[in-house]
Amino acid sequence: DAGITQSPRYKITETGRQVTLMCHQTWSHSYMFWYRQDLGHGLRLIYYSAAADITDKGEVPDGYVVSRSKTENFPLTLESATRSQTSVYFCASAPGWGMPRPLHFGNGTRLTVT
């Protein structure tokens, strides 16, 4: 089925470890986004990508790394996890901005850093 898939759904890791959250979409959407959601902050943009090999920082990029070697995949890596990165992470995609189209979201990854 077409869609956007995040994995894993739940992840517990220790402070200082590297962890990668995966995002895969089957629509061939140009744009992909990573958000984190924390109580009282809504959704905050971490990184986004306009196409394969094109990425840019959002509001809260520190401590995160992204790559996009293929259009369909947009992994998010926490290089050295900290407790402040405990959050729910959402990946989203959208076609080009020619016509207003809403973002399509994955189901989220709940990450706990102990």
Next chain:
Amino acid sequence: AQKITQTQPGMFVQEKEAVTLDCTYDTSDQSYGLFWYKQPSSGEMIFLIYQGSYDEQNATEGRYSLNFQKARKSANLVISASQLGDSAMYFCAPYPHLNTGNQFYFGTGTSLTVIP
């Protein structure tokens, strides 16, 4: 970045009543639009409705409608005949334009609770 403000962290409404959720935004763009999303307790993000700045009439989708006031830069979501299933977080997000760097930002959200 565009500034989006949702001033109501929490709202309560009686079942079958109407409720208005506020959203204001700060943009210098002449052409723009605004999306509303719903996030139930299960966590998924659901697109509800969109309004473009040049749309002549306020957008409606079933029980959802937008009270769009361009001069005030507000696009409030109106939910008519509230149902228990409307209890959720609601987020507004402006449609990005090229001069904003294609960054899609969200407001901090409003938590709506429908009381039976």
